[in-house]
Amino acid sequence: MTYLELRGVSAAYQDVNIVSNIDIDVDEREIVAVAGTNGAGKSTIIKTIMGLMPRCRGTMTFLGHNLFDYAAEDRVRLGISYVPQVANVFSSLTVLENLKVVEGVRDFPGRSTEIFDLFPVLAQRRRARASSLSGGERQQLALARALMSKPSLIVMDEPTAALSPALATQVFTMVRQLPDIGVAVLIVEQRARQALAVSTRGYILDSGNIVMAGPAADLLADTRMADLYLGRE
Amino acid sequence: MQKAILFSAQDVNAAGGAAGRMFEVISEDSETSPAAGFLAAKKLVEINEVRAVLGTWSSAVTLAVAPMLDSAGIIHMTNAGTSALAQANKAGLIFRFSAPSERTGVSLAQGAIAQGFKRIAIMGINNASGREVAEGARKALEAAGVEVVSEVIYQPDQPSYRSEIQQAVVGKPEVLILGSFLPDMTIIVREAIQSGANVKFMAPAWAVTPKLIEAIGPGSEGIMSADYVSAHGTPAYSAFAKRFEDAVGSDPSGNYYASCAYDMVQSLALAFEAAGGSDDNTVIANALREVSSPPGQTVSSFAEGKRLLKEGEKINYEGASGPLDFDDKGDVEALFKLSVVSNGEVQQVRVLK
Amino acid sequence: MLTMYFNLVVNGIVLGLVIGLAALALTLVYAVARFPNAATGDMITVGAYAGIGVQVLGSRNTLLQGSAAIAACTILSMAYYWFVFRYLRGRGMVALLLTSIGLALFTRGILSFFAGHEQFVFQIPLVEPYVIYGVIIQASDLWLAVVALLSVVATFAILFLTPIGRRMRAVADNRDLARASGIRAESVMIPLWGIVGAVSAIAGIILGIKTVVMPETGWLLLLPSFTAMILGGLGSPIGAVLAGIALGVAQEVASPFVGFTYKIAVSFLVLLVLLIVRPQGLFGSLEEVR
Known part of the structure; x- marks a missing residue:
C-alpha cells in the first residue's frame, strides 16, 4: 500500500526553484533513501513534506489525504514524524520534556514507558537536559521523540550529518529496525552507500532533479551511478 | 502675559x-x-x-x-x-x-544663608539649567564663606536617586539646594524622606509647585523655593x-x-x-x-x-517687575523672594537682597 | 565606609529588579517570537497609568491598582499580537522591530493625548526606613522587591511547570521541530503575549510607585533592559533577571568611583566588554538560542 506519494512537486525560495518536478513514493514498511550531494535539494524535499516550505506546487498525498490541506502543525496527526538535521531535539528541554512536547499523544505514561523500553539509555537520563546527552544518546532521543505519536512514516533529514562513522553506523542500525515496528522511513542522506544498503528503494537527486530511481540494490550495483554520485568506497 | x-x-x-x-x-x-x-x-x-x-x-x-x-x-x-x-x-x-538660571542658584544660596543654615549641600540635574543653578549656588556660598559639604550632579530620567542622595547627605548638611525640575525633584524628596535623611530642601520655584506638594504630601512642609518677585x-x-x-x-x-x-x-x-x-x-x-x-x-x-x-x-x-537696569548682555538684576511650603501652600517668607 | 557600599548594593538590587522585570518581558518575546520588542517600555507605561487611573477613580488600594494594570496590559499585549504582530510572522526581525517601535510611539501618543505630559504620582505614605547596622532598608522597597521576585517566580513556574510553558520553551528552542510536533503558533503566542503584558504591568506599577508616572516612564527603561537582555544571554529568562540585578548593582557600586554622571556609561562598558569576551552572554549559550 502506498503511504506517501509525491507527483511533480516543486519548491522554491523566493522565485528560484530548489527542487523541480519530483516524483517519490514510499510504501508501507518500506525504507526509501534519497541520496545526493550537498545542495542537491535533499532538505528541501523533507521540509516540503513537513509543510515548512512556503512556496511549493504539485500533488502530495499521504494515506490518500492531500497534504496541502494540512498545516505543518497538523501533519503529525496524520501519522508523519520528522527528524530534522542536526538540531533534531529540543536541547534546552529535558529528555522527558522532549517526549511530552509531542501533541496528540493519548496515553502519555503508557506510551513513554513503551518508548523507554525501546531506548533504555534514555530512561536512565529522563531528567537530564538534552544538551547534556552524548551524540549517540541524542540520536536516540531524536528518534524516540519522533516515535511518540505512533507514526506510520518518519522522514529523516540526514540523520548522520556531523556524526562519526561509528555513530553513523549505529543510526543506520536503528533505522533498519523501524519497519519491524510498523514504521515506514523516508531518509535523505549524503552517505549514499550506507543509506541505500538499509533501504528497499532509492532515488538519486542532482541539482534539484531526480536523475535515477529504482530498487536500492540495483542502484548500488550500477557502476555508472556509483562513479557519479556515490563516491569511492 | x-x-x-x-x-x-x-x-x-x-x-x-x-x-x-x-x-x-x-x-x-x-x-x-x-x-x-x-x-x-x-x-x-x-x-x-x-x-x-x-x-x-x-x-x-x-x-x-x-x-x-x-x-x-x-x-x-x-x-x-x-x-x-x-x-x-x-x-x-x-x-x-x-535673570539667567545661574542667578536663581545665587538667590537659593542667599535664601539659605538668610535662613541661617551653616552646612549646605547642592544637587543639580545634568542639563544646562541644573548645572547653572548648582554652579550659581556654589559660587555664591563660597563667596559668602559658607561651607558646601557636597555637590552632586545627577543624570536625568533615572528610576532612583538613592545613591546620589546618599552621597549628598553623607556630610550631614542641614539643607539640600536642588537644581531640579519637577519629576526628578519629586523622586529625590520622596526617596530622601524614605531613606531617613534629616535634611531640608530648597529649589527653584519651577520645581516647587502644587504638583510637588500633592505628590509628597505632609513631607513637603518646609520645602523652600526661590522665585522672581515683582x-x-x-x-x-x-x-x-x-x-x-x-x-x-x-x-x-x-x-x-x-x-x-x-x-x-x-x-x-x-x-x-x-x-x-x-x-x-x-x-x-x-x-x-x-x-x-x-x-x-x-x-x-x-x-x-x-x-x-x-x-x-x-x-x-523703575518698572513693576523691578528697577530694570540692563547690563551689556541685556540682563537685569532681577528681584527674588524666598517662599516656604506651609499648610500645603507655597507662601512668601521674605524678599532677597 | 563599608555600610555605604552595602547601601549602594541595596539600592542596586531594587533598581536591578525593575530592570530585570522589563528584561524578562523583552526576553520572553525575543526567545519565542524572535525580535526585540521596543513596545515593551510603553507597555510598562500603560501599566503605570492603569494603576494611576484606579487612583484617580478614587481607590488607593495598591492591590486593586496592580490588578487593573495587569488586566489592561495583558489584554493590550494580546491585542498587539493578534492585530499586528501575527501578520508579520516570517517577515524578518527588522520588520518586526520597526513595527514595535511604531507601536511604542503610537501607545505613548495615545497616553499623552489622554493623560497629558504632567506627572502623576502614586499616593503612598512616606515612611521612615529601617536602619540595620547603618544599612538603610525602606519598607516600600522591601515590598516592591517581594512583588518583583514573586512575579519572576510565577513566570518561571508557568514556563517550567506547565504544559503551556513547555510549549513556549519548545517553540523558542526549535521552531520547525515544534511545528512538526504539532504545536500551533497561536496556542503559544497568545498566552505568551499575555504573560509579557502582565510582567510589564508589574514593572510599570513598581516603577510608578518608586518614581513618577509620565508618558516617557517606561521608554526610558528600555535601554538598560535591552542591555540586561543581551547580558543575560539573549533569550535566557533567568539570565535576563539576574543580569538586570547585576547591572543595577554594578551601576550603583561603581558610581562613587566614576561619578553619577557617568554611571550609565558603566553598564554599557560592562556590556561592551562582555560582548567581546563572552558573546553568548553570561547565562546563555548560542546553541540554545538557535
Whole structure:
C-alpha cells in the first residue's frame, strides 16, 4: 500500500526553484533513501513534506489525504514524524520534556514507558537536559521523540550529518529496525552507500532533479551511478 | 502675559502714543515648541513687519527665534532663563526682563544663608539649567564663606536617586539646594524622606509647585523655593496691579511674568519716544538702556516719562517687575523672594537682597 | 565606609529588579517570537497609568491598582499580537522591530493625548526606613522587591511547570521541530503575549510607585533592559533577571568611583566588554538560542 506519494512537486525560495518536478513514493514498511550531494535539494524535499516550505506546487498525498490541506502543525496527526538535521531535539528541554512536547499523544505514561523500553539509555537520563546527552544518546532521543505519536512514516533529514562513522553506523542500525515496528522511513542522506544498503528503494537527486530511481540494490550495483554520485568506497 | 502686554499698550496709546505713533499688538502662539515658535516669529517679522517681539518665555523657543530676530534687526524682549542667550545677543537687541538660571542658584544660596543654615549641600540635574543653578549656588556660598559639604550632579530620567542622595547627605548638611525640575525633584524628596535623611530642601520655584506638594504630601512642609518677585510697593507695580485686576479679575502678586510683560511695553514705548520715533532699532535699543537706567529722574509709567522727556529731562524707568537696569548682555538684576511650603501652600517668607 | 557600599548594593538590587522585570518581558518575546520588542517600555507605561487611573477613580488600594494594570496590559499585549504582530510572522526581525517601535510611539501618543505630559504620582505614605547596622532598608522597597521576585517566580513556574510553558520553551528552542510536533503558533503566542503584558504591568506599577508616572516612564527603561537582555544571554529568562540585578548593582557600586554622571556609561562598558569576551552572554549559550 502506498503511504506517501509525491507527483511533480516543486519548491522554491523566493522565485528560484530548489527542487523541480519530483516524483517519490514510499510504501508501507518500506525504507526509501534519497541520496545526493550537498545542495542537491535533499532538505528541501523533507521540509516540503513537513509543510515548512512556503512556496511549493504539485500533488502530495499521504494515506490518500492531500497534504496541502494540512498545516505543518497538523501533519503529525496524520501519522508523519520528522527528524530534522542536526538540531533534531529540543536541547534546552529535558529528555522527558522532549517526549511530552509531542501533541496528540493519548496515553502519555503508557506510551513513554513503551518508548523507554525501546531506548533504555534514555530512561536512565529522563531528567537530564538534552544538551547534556552524548551524540549517540541524542540520536536516540531524536528518534524516540519522533516515535511518540505512533507514526506510520518518519522522514529523516540526514540523520548522520556531523556524526562519526561509528555513530553513523549505529543510526543506520536503528533505522533498519523501524519497519519491524510498523514504521515506514523516508531518509535523505549524503552517505549514499550506507543509506541505500538499509533501504528497499532509492532515488538519486542532482541539482534539484531526480536523475535515477529504482530498487536500492540495483542502484548500488550500477557502476555508472556509483562513479557519479556515490563516491569511492 | 498676553493680556498685560495688551493693556500696557492701551495705556501707551491712551497717553498719545510714542513719538506720535500708536502701538499695535499682534499675537502668535509659540505652543512652547521651538518649531512652532520659529514659524510664528517669522510670520510676525515677514508678514506683519513688526519692530519688536515681546514675551518669549521657554528657553528652547527663545534660542530658536533669537538668531532670526537678531539678523532681522528686531528688538527681542524675553523671560528665558538660559545663559546661552548671551551668545545670541550679537546686535544688542535682546533684553531679558528676568535673570539667567545661574542667578536663581545665587538667590537659593542667599535664601539659605538668610535662613541661617551653616552646612549646605547642592544637587543639580545634568542639563544646562541644573548645572547653572548648582554652579550659581556654589559660587555664591563660597563667596559668602559658607561651607558646601557636597555637590552632586545627577543624570536625568533615572528610576532612583538613592545613591546620589546618599552621597549628598553623607556630610550631614542641614539643607539640600536642588537644581531640579519637577519629576526628578519629586523622586529625590520622596526617596530622601524614605531613606531617613534629616535634611531640608530648597529649589527653584519651577520645581516647587502644587504638583510637588500633592505628590509628597505632609513631607513637603518646609520645602523652600526661590522665585522672581515683582517690585511690590512701587508706583509702577501699583499701577500695573490695578490694571491687571481690571483686565483679568485676579490679584497679580503670583504672576511675575505679567509684570515683566507690562514693563516690556512701557519701557519700549519710552525708548521709542526718547529716540524720536527712529526707524533704526539700534537707536531704539540704546535709548532703552538710557531711559531705564540711572542717571535720570525716576518715572513709573510711560505717560509720566513722556512728559519729562518732552521737557528735556533724563529719565530712569523703575518698572513693576523691578528697577530694570540692563547690563551689556541685556540682563537685569532681577528681584527674588524666598517662599516656604506651609499648610500645603507655597507662601512668601521674605524678599532677597 | 563599608555600610555605604552595602547601601549602594541595596539600592542596586531594587533598581536591578525593575530592570530585570522589563528584561524578562523583552526576553520572553525575543526567545519565542524572535525580535526585540521596543513596545515593551510603553507597555510598562500603560501599566503605570492603569494603576494611576484606579487612583484617580478614587481607590488607593495598591492591590486593586496592580490588578487593573495587569488586566489592561495583558489584554493590550494580546491585542498587539493578534492585530499586528501575527501578520508579520516570517517577515524578518527588522520588520518586526520597526513595527514595535511604531507601536511604542503610537501607545505613548495615545497616553499623552489622554493623560497629558504632567506627572502623576502614586499616593503612598512616606515612611521612615529601617536602619540595620547603618544599612538603610525602606519598607516600600522591601515590598516592591517581594512583588518583583514573586512575579519572576510565577513566570518561571508557568514556563517550567506547565504544559503551556513547555510549549513556549519548545517553540523558542526549535521552531520547525515544534511545528512538526504539532504545536500551533497561536496556542503559544497568545498566552505568551499575555504573560509579557502582565510582567510589564508589574514593572510599570513598581516603577510608578518608586518614581513618577509620565508618558516617557517606561521608554526610558528600555535601554538598560535591552542591555540586561543581551547580558543575560539573549533569550535566557533567568539570565535576563539576574543580569538586570547585576547591572543595577554594578551601576550603583561603581558610581562613587566614576561619578553619577557617568554611571550609565558603566553598564554599557560592562556590556561592551562582555560582548567581546563572552558573546553568548553570561547565562546563555548560542546553541540554545538557535
